[in-house]
Amino acid sequence: MQEIGRRLKTTLLAIAVSGLLVGLVLRLLGLSAPAAVIWSIGVVPVLFFLVLEIVRSLARGEVGLDVVAALSMSAALLFGEELAAAVIAVMYSGGTFLESFAEGRARREMRDLLSRVPRTATRHVNGGLEDVPLDAVKPGDRLFIRQGEAVPVDGQLVSSVAFLDTSPLTGESLPARYDDGAELMSGAMNAGEAFDMVASRSAGESTYAGIVRLVEAAQQSRAPMSRMADLWSIGFLAVTVILAAGAWWLTGDPIRAVAVLVVATPCPLILAVPVALVAGMSRAAHFGVLIKGAAALEAMARIKTLILDKTGTLTEGRPQIVSVDLTAGFSATELLRYAAALDQASRHPVGQAVVAQAQAQGMVLPVPQAVTEFPGEGLSGRVDGHDVLVGGAGFVAARLGAEAESRHHKAAGSVLVAVAVDGVLAGCLVMADPLRQEAGTMLDGLRQEGISRILLATGDRADVAERVTAGLGLDGVHAGLTPDQKVALVIAERKHAAVMMVGDGINDAPALAVADVGVAMGARGAAASAEAADVVLLVDRVGQLRPGIEIARRARHIALESVAVGIGLSVLAMIAAAFGHLVPVEGALLQEVIDVAVILNALRVLRVRTSAEPAAS
Incomplete structure (x- = not known):
């Protein structure tokens, strides 16, 4: 469906551009009447599909600024401003095409992740090798992984050594060495010599399959900020209509109203927020922080309290x-x-x-x-x-x-x-179960990102929890907790600030579900915790949260910045049009410049640098 939508937007843009250019050529040749007809022909398909989209939105109970685009094109055609209508059609179809292109650019890292899904596996059978469909691989099968191939399923290495490139999964820039008996994560690429492994999970239950499902769900989500932008759009729509009607009533010139409508179409509100947030999810995935949706990313930007489980988070999770x-x-x-x-x-x-x-x-x-x-x-x-x-x-x-x-x-x-x-x-x-070596540095880094309160919530005895966390400077240690008591702790902390809960076990799943942001440690952790969580760390290091939070906050800031600047410029242009300083064609061109600038600014999220990266020389 997304591919069909992109093709339709491309086709509408081609029709609108062709109509505008052919009409301009006819106008230069002195054929004004045919030029007006051609411009109208180029506008009608765009207007038709725009009206259909408005009807669909109204059926969903949504009212957006597409209404302004329809009004401006209709008004321009009605009052004989065919050139302005053609420019608006190009502007609108170009804006939707550019938005689609920008979101596609932002999703590229996620698509790269999905493109690595293997389709077949090479299995040892009766002393030989055979290629089998991935779904045919069962736990216990001995598999052969050639150089450059992806690990098809989770399993255990049974060769002396293997070198794997896990950069698309974890953000690690260098291949990692794995010795005989090591657990291998599906989706990693063999960067060394061929090796053998024994499958421990089927393809559908493996790490990579879970990641793919999470990515697909994330791409369909909407953040609260996006829904808030829709509400702002309603207010902006009302202001636009009132200003256009006022300009017409005070001057008696309907062209003033057309100019106001044109310069308000489309609004940066409906472009900046989704592009910035999708770009943020893609950027976070590069660091092994898989955010399930735009809503989770927007919530990460507001976190002030962090609650950690002990086992597998602050500690290694294995004796x-x-x-x-x-x-x-x-x-x-x-x-x-x-x-x-x-x-x-x-x-x-x-x-x-x-x-x-x-x-x-x-x-x-x-x-x-x-x-x-x-x-x-x-x-x-x-x-x-x-x-x-x-x-x-x-x-x-x-x-x-x-x-x-x-x-x-x-x-x-x-x-x-x-x-x-x-x-x-x-x-x-x-x-x-020893404390992770990087635990202290990790907590200090999270405090630098605005986390003001860090608590431990564990089912272990108080003496164990206090011994393990001694010297970490936690704001509170809650030991001997049952799953329902962890939930109560999260609910109590949410009364004061937005809460992020981090855990990896089945007993953590209820607390992850009630937190503002639930984080599951490792894609191979308990399925229940990964299902309940909003964020999954693809490597078992809480420190990976820091770049995730940095990216979330920058994405939210850039989205709001784009909205504020775009709306401010649009309002100034509307006022200028109301006073007759902009004719419809000039207003349309100016608004197109504003929209392009807003989208390019939102795409800056893809270049956000984090503390996990070396400083540029």
């Missing part, structure tokens, strides 16, 4: 080994190897974190034998001929008939993973 307590003469390497080897048989997040850390250190892990898992407690089995126990300190202590936990210090928020080998306590792995 890591922070220290190793040893006993019985074992080394830290031996302890980790025994624990990781046995934990290969478990899907528990803590166990998987132990395995990941061992693999990151290059350990080759033996396959455990005779494994027995005690859900929520631990595992037992044999590793390299040794009996091994791994689990909570209490679980291992009970199996050994000893008191293990009392021998090791456990800091608030940490987890002890006890390891016993051949009936002897070998030691404990102390695990915790």
Whole structure:
């Protein structure tokens, strides 16, 4: 439908321009009567489709400045100002064409995102390779990714190394290195040698498919500012009609009224706001900040309070080994190897974190034998001929008939993973969800962007929350919250200022939904939080919010600036026309200049520089 609309606008512009030029040639040849006919012929199609658009708008309960354009063209034809009517037709059709072109330019980065959607994937089958439709890929399929190809679905790398260009998704300018076992995001481009991966999600459930759906929804949205502009348009329409009627009544010259109507058509209000906001969404997408709609972008520009969940936002969101307590003469390497080897048989997040850390250190892990898992407690089995126990300190202590936990210090928020080998306590792995290294700098940057109040809202215990956030300078720490209590906190804060809530879990979804702006961490986070959120960060770094907020505020400022300047110039031109200083043709040309200037100014949003970019030399 958008393509049909663009073609129609192009056709109407071609008709109007052709009519104007042919009529001018006839006028120069002294054929005034034929010239007037040709100008009228060029105007009628534009006027016809304009009236249809007005009828559709009225059916939706909307009244805009298209009415002024119809009145000005009709009045010019009625009072024998065919040349003025032809100029207005070119002006109006040119304005709508330019608006369409500008929005298309603003959406280019989003279209580039959509154009990277792969259509097929190369799958390993019976020792060979076959190209299959993307929809045929299932979790567990082993895929082959050639150099220059996009990762078709989310999955896990099973080659030694891969280099991926994620710039269209995350804004990262350099290819990133991924090692064996790393999680890969669909839509990233292979910037290195070919590699193998195992699909973890189908195409429809993968990151890229979700991004595409969000982009398509964002392109159809309207911001509150756009609806407010419609209300302003009604007032401006009333002023225009009153001024035109007054000029005619006071002077008795209907041409004065035509000139006033011409110079008010079309209004920068209906051009500047949508162009600036769509440009802002496109610019933010470049930094991995996917804004679902113009309304969300406009709301981001007004945020004063930020509420953060702890896990996955201020912290890494996955447990890591922070220290190793040893006993019985074992080394830290031996302890980790025994624990990781046995934990290969478990899907528990803590166990998987132990395995990941061992693999990151290059350990080759033996396959455990005779494994027995005690859900929520631990595992037992044999590793390299040794009996091994791994689990909570209490679980291992009970199996050994000893008191293990009392021998090791456990800091608030940490987890002890006890390891016993051949009936002897070998030691404990102390695990915790560490604070992100950039957390302090990130919060300082957000305060520089006008965020005056930053709060933590977490379901963890108060002692854990306070330990993790010590030194961050938060304005409040709310711990032990249930999902409904997070909602209550957001509602309470909204009474004082616009609130942005950031989270990544299913339990955060209700709070994200009630916030002025809900932000989901990472496109691979919980589906419920991404669905409820207004903004999705394509990388799990809260710091990406800063360029998003910068762009939102600049887009809103530029939109309002364009409106104010455009309306101001239009009003001055209307007054000049009412006093007879502008004839209809001059007024039409002047208004066209104003409209072009307004659109070009709105497109400046595409060149907004942010703190995430190096300063220009």
